[in-house]
Amino acid sequence: MPATPINVSAANEAVLHLAAADAATANSAVDALVVPGMQDITINNSTGVFRFKTLDNTAESAVTTPATNQLSLNAIVDSTAFFGTAVALDDDAKENGLFGVSKNKTKVFFNVYFDGTDSNSKFLSGSGFVSGLAPTVNMDSPVWVTPVTIEVDGDFTQHDVA
Amino acid sequence: MKQRTKDRATEWLKTAKSKDTFSINTVPHTKKEIEDLLGGKPVAEVKEQINTDIQEESYGDMEQEHDEGHTEESGE
Numbered sequence: 271m272p273a274t275p276i277n278v279s280a281a282n283e284a285v286l287h288l289a290a291a292d293a294a295t296a297n298s299a300v301d302a303l304v305v306p307g308m309q310d311i312t313i314n315n316s317t318g319v320f321r322f323k324t325l326d327n328t329a330e331s332a333v334t335t336p337a338t339n340q341l342s343l344n345a346i347v348d349s350t351a352f353f354g355t356a357v358a359l360d361d362d363a364k365e366n367g368l369f370g371v372s373k374n375k376t377k378v379f380f381n382v383y384f385d386g387t388d389s390n391s392k393f394l395s396g397s398g399f400v401s402g403l404a405p406t407v408n409m410d411s412p413v414w415v416t417p418v419t420i421e422v423d424g425d426f427t428q429h430d431v432a
Numbered sequence: 433m434k435q436r437t438k439d440r441a442t443e444w445l446k447t448a449k450s451k452d453t454f455s456i457n458t459v460p461h462t463k464k465e466i467e468d469l470l471g472g473k474p475v476a477e478v479k480e481q482i483n484t485d486i487q488e489e490s491y492g493d494m495e496q497e498h499d500e501g502h503t504e505e506s507g508e
Binding site: 280281282283287297298299300386387388389390431432 | 435440444453456457458459460
């Protein structure tokens with residue numbers, strides 16, 4: 271059977287929403303912080319491994335242990351997304367921006383969309399903490415770029431956009 | 433609206449019931465709204481408006497320059 275690739279070349283297909291209030295807020299592009307200017311994104315679901323040897327076997331046995339889940343991405347530093355809207359009525363993630371939720375150690379709910387945000391599109395959701403901000407710029411690359419890591423608290427769950 | 437969204441919405445319309453909704457950028461729309469969004473045919477009207485703005489003189493100059501260039505090339 272031929273592979274069915276998920277092609278993101280139409281733009282705005284790989285999308286990340288963040289919300290501080292709850293998972294439902296992360297489902298809404300209007301209410302959530304939609305991270306702009308992403309250059310790449312990686313979803314890590316890395317299980318640990320416990321290996322053991324037995325006297326009746328010539329090779330090691332292995333079982334997996336709970337996974338370390340993490341999102342990592344690089345993004346252009348957008349002023350509003352990074353420093354926040356400063357609008358009190360906005361969700362805290364939107365109000366305080368990436369820098370704010372990292373500095374304040376605010377737990378965020380996230381949705382990572384694989385093929386857009388229209389109905390039936392696949393996405394992974396979860397919650398975690400923003401970390402690893404390291405904005406950088408120089409005269410040869412005169413646009414601020416920052417890595418962002420979301421240390422996931424718990425598991426990823428898979429959904430389709432309703 | 434992105435072409436990809438149009439394609440998905442068109443496909444969805446084939447089996448959608450009147451109470452179903454289709455989300456565009458996470459915002460749900462009714463079947464009627466989707467039909468309205470996909471239904472318009474403004475392309476022909478836009479073409480007519482563009483044509484009325486073009487001055488005939490400009491066309492004449494361009495054609496003349498092109499003809500002259502073509503003559504020189506063929507002379508070589």
